[in-house]
Amino acid sequence: MFRIGFGYDSHRFAPGRRLVLGGVEIPCAEGLLGHSDADVLLHALADAIFGAVGEGDIGQHFPDTDPANKDMSSSIIVERAVEIAAAKGYRVGNADATVILERPKIGPYRNLIAQRIAHLLNLRPEEVSIKAKTNEGMGLVGEGKGAAAFAVVSIEGKD
Numbered sequence: 001m002f003r004i005g006f007g008y009d010s011h012r013f014a015p016g017r018r019l020v021l022g023g024v025e026i027p028c029a030e031g032l033l034g035h036s037d038a039d040v041l042l043h044a045l046a047d048a049i050f051g052a053v054g055e056g057d058i059g060q061h062f063p064d065t066d067p068a069n070k071d072m073s074s075s076i077i078v079e080r081a082v083e084i085a086a087a088k089g090y091r092v093g094n095a096d097a098t099v100i101l102e103r104p105k106i107g108p109y110r111n112l113i114a115q116r117i118a119h120l121l122n123l124r125p126e127e128v129s130i131k132a133k134t135n136e137g138m139g140l141v142g143e144g145k146g147a148a149a150f151a152v153v154s155i156e157g158k159d
């Protein structure tokens, strides 16, 4: 059985926050605002996995009303998504994601992010693709007010 999952997420920038993308902390004057560490890339990936295996979305598994999830590392969210998929007999086959933000440039961190995500998803580095773009100055992301991410995963498994 072959499945595909898609995920999208966005978070706004705010002062006094760490910027964490794909589980990697990136030096920046501002970070993304959210209940957890607001790792927009891992949230999109987790939603892609949840979606692929028919398990809803992040909000159902990690409600932002739960104090236990406050400032939580989003690596835990992805690990849980992988566990839930595994419990249903599925594993991630590959992941392809794009993060969109005007600054900072994340090119220097791209390989590290891909390695971290490969580790979280039990994949080889060549099975993970991380792309970064700007929004060419258009819209709220283009004005630097936030960041967005899209992710697609393939899922292999039973049936």
Ligand code: MG
Residues within 6 Å of the ligand: 009, 010, 011, 034, 038, 039, 040, 043
């Ligand atoms: Mg989010």
